[in-house]
Amino acid sequence: MAQVIEYLAEHPVVAVAATAAALGTTAMMFGGQQPVKPPFSLSQQSVELPGPEHVHVSPLCDYKNGQHVVDEPCYAEVPTCYETLLHGMKVSGDGPCLGWRTSSEAPFQWMSYSQVQAHSLSLGSALMERGCTPSNSTNIGIFSQNRPEWVIMDRACIAFSMVAVALYDTLGNEACEHIIGITQMSIIFIDKAAKLKILLGILNESSTVKLIVLMDGPIPDEMKMDFEKREIEIILYQDLMEIGNNNPHEPKPPSKDDTCSICFTSGTTGIPKGAIMTHNNFMTDIKGLEMFSEGICWMDEHDTHLSYLPLAHQYERLVLYCLMQQGARIGFFQGDIKKLLDDVQALKPTVFPSVPRLLNRIYDKVLTSVNSGSWIKRALFNFAFNKKKAEVESGIIRNNSMWDKLIFNKIQALLGGNVRWIITGSAPLSTDVIMFLRVAFGCVVSEGYGQTECTACATLTAPGDASAGHVGAPIPSCMIKLADVPDMNYFAENNKGEVCFKGPILFKGYLKQPEKTKEAIDEDGWLHSGDVGEWLPNGTLKIIDRKKHIFKLSQGEYVAPERLESVYTQLPLVAQAFIFGDSLKSCLVAIIVPDEEELKKYASKNNLSGSFKELCKLKGVKAAILNQIVTHGKEAGLKGFELTKDIHIHDELFSAENGLLTPTFKNKRATIADYFKDQITEMYRPL
Incomplete structure (x- = not known):
């Protein structure tokens, strides 16, 4: 990261000359570039329907x-x-579909559409040969990282109207056992032999699982024997494929109201719930997103995507169905998050769905590099940033300026350049x-908002909207209203509420949990999110609070810990934060994980020595x-009771690996x- 603008630091004459030239030539900056044309008026991004509920819809709908x-x-x-792949095959001219590589030195290999x-048809045929019924009641498990076989298995299920159900490493044995039991799955696909040991601890005598399919062999002999004692067979993926090749079956495609997936929400507490998602859920969500961005940034057969966000969740699954329909290329990371940027730079994606954790780290590292550099470096970066920021604010998005x-x-x-x-x-x-992302990467940056139960995305920031601090407006395939939350003094008539x-x-509801479904969807058909929002004057939605994970301090003040954590993690020395409060206490405490690189820099400047672990124990740190926290918190407008009193x-x-984060990094x-x-x-003792 220290090389972000190293060339300029090494060539100050060039840097100064460039700055001088820019100061005198405004026309050079814009170069005839036209602003992005938004899909609707940015002053009215949603429309309030008549009636007492204050329902908002997209202006792209024929609401009149x-x-x-x-x-x-x-x-x-x-x-x-099912038809997304066939359509992608047609529009791409049977181009590359799924790609992977075996190491950071190896190029990506590709399978065509x-x-x-x-x-997929061979694998689906093999499942039929192994006794699977082509029905929505047939659930097939997959316990794997993102890879081509994950998608092929999902496509096989879809082609024969079966349902892929994902397990994930961080759920824990109890949750995995619950999912296997409630779905009555008979087959589980796994990527690595190491997961056999995990399954051995989960599958009991009453388990319905009869076959485990291992993608990467060989099968350990001792594991094979242990499973055979339980009358469970283990077979290699390629051997199962061969069964399908020798015994082809005609596909039995689903209807639009059939179940496409059962997504078990990772949750922050309790046993996960299985959200039943239909094909129509996905296809209408894709339609809403397409209407939002068509002609501006919508995907096509020339696009490339790196899949690293968990396919077990709706966000990445939705992205892949979008890309397949458009004939794009989908490459997979190696499976090691530490090599993610290597994979990104090798694949050079054009579309980059991500999460704030990664984007925040890029932002932090770039600004740290700039601020630690020479005055020329800082001056030129800031000047250039402000010039491009002016372009962005005028609706101009580009990456080809001086x-x-x-x-x-x-x-x-850093993200491949494309x-x-x-x-x-x-x-x-x-x-x-x-x-920063809009300026530095010169591309459209959209923030989406939704949840598993509404197919991942219900709002999106409009292309061409340079404002921030909101999650955009409703996409055309959903309506949104704000419901009163009297206990927190939020009311729909004031444009605030749940x-x-x-x-x-x-979604259809939670699998075999009608009582949980009723808790989520009211009798009028509205899904309650647990988030508190506010309608802004331009019709966009701003998330301002949270009903869930809200606690009240002893003096009666409500605290939304997730909001505070997002503020605390903007600090240079803080990588992660967990805020804790108790209704019997008058103040907050926090668990802080420092940013290792920043802490070492701080230690060097303050004559502190030791390893990262040793530095974490110092009172001065x-x-x-x-x-x-106190200084930045006050600048960010936090109230006194929102500033933690001890850490x-x-x-x-x-991490998800040590069980402290969900797979979606919450x-x-x-x-x-x-x-x-x-x-x-111990922190509360003296307080």
């Missing part, structure tokens, strides 16, 4: 004639997720980071972080609180 939502796919010939279709060639191309190269659309979701992204969704993107420094990042609040219960008790 009673069309409140769009309930149709993008193409008449693509009514379900027709090869993926052929493999400033891109001199400065920002080094930043753009990114034209960044989509972020799952958690809030600060306004500063969003503007965010509720309605439309064809809503704790004091420095507390000081940053415990932890020297290991929260704090597992109950788990973290239990893990650090002794430290929390």
Whole structure:
């Protein structure tokens, strides 16, 4: 990262000359570039329907004639997720579909669309030969990282009207056992032999599982014997494929209202619930997104995507169905998150769905590099940034200006240099980071908002909208209203309340849990999100609070810990934060994981020595972080009771692997609180 603008630092004469030239030549900056034309007026991004509920819909719907939502796919010939691959094959001319590589030195290898279709039909035929019924009641498990076989298995299920159900490493044995039991799955696909040991601890005598398919062999002899004792067979993926090749069956495609997937929400507490998602859920969500971005940034056969966000969740699954329908290329990371940027730079994606955690780290590292450089480096970067920011604010999005060639191309190269659309979701992204991404990468940056139960995305920031601090407006395939939350003093008539969704993107319900379904969807068909939103004057939605994970301090003040954590993690010394409060206490405490690189820099400047773990134990480090929290917190407008009174420094990042984060990188609040219960008790003792 220190090389972001190294060339300019090494060539100050060039840098100064470039700055002088820019100061005198405004026309050079714009070069005739036209602003992006938004899909609707940015001053009215949603329309409030008449009536007492204050329901908002997209202006892209024919709401004047009673069309409140769009309930149709993008193409008449693509009514379900089965046809997405066939359509992609047609529009791409049977181009590359799924790609992978075996190491950081190896190039990506590709399967064409027709090869993926052929493999899917062979695998589906093999499942039929092994006794699977082509029915929505047939659930097939997959316990694997993202890879081509994951998609082929999903396509095989879809082709024969079966349902793929994902397990994930971080669920824990109890949750996995629950999912296997409630879905009555008989077959589970796994990627690595190491997962056999996990399954051995999960599958009991009453388990319905009779076959395990291992993608990467060989099968350990001792494991094979252990499973055979339980009358469970283990077979290699390629051997199962051979069965299908020798015994082909005609596909039995689904209808639009059939189940496409059962997505078990990772959750921050309790046993996960299985959200039943239909083909129509996915296809109407795709239609809404396409209407939002068509002609501006919508995907086509020339696009490339790197799949690293978990396919077990709706966000990445939705992205893949979008890309397949459009004939794009989908490459997979190697499976090691530490090599993610290597994979990105090798594949050079054009579409980059991500999460705030990664984007925040890029932002932090670039600004750290700039601020630690020479005055020329800082002055030129800031000047260029402000010039491009002015372009962005006028609606001009590009990566071919003089400033891109001199400065920002080094930043753009971090993501391969070809990114034209960044989509972020799952958690809030600060306004500063969003503007930085739009300027530095010279591309459309969209923030989406939704949840599993509404097919991942219900709102999106409009292309051409340079404002930030909101999650955009309703897409055309859903309606949104805000419901009163009297206990928190939020009322719909004041444009504030709990965010509720309605439309064809809503899930069918939770598998075999009708009582949980009734808790989520009210009698009028509105899905209650648990988030508190506010309608802004331009019709966009801003998330301002949270009903869930809200607690009240002893003096009666409500605290939304996730919002505070997003503020705290903007501090240079803070990588992760967990805020804890108790209704019997008057103040907050926090668990802080420092940013290792920044902490080492701080230590060097302050004559502190030791390893990262040793530095985390120093009182001076704790004091420095507390000081940053107070100073930055006040600048960010936090109230006194929102500033933590004590912190415990932890020297290991929260992760899905150690069980402290969900697979979508959210704090597992109950788990973290239990893990650090002794430290929390100790912090509260003197307070």
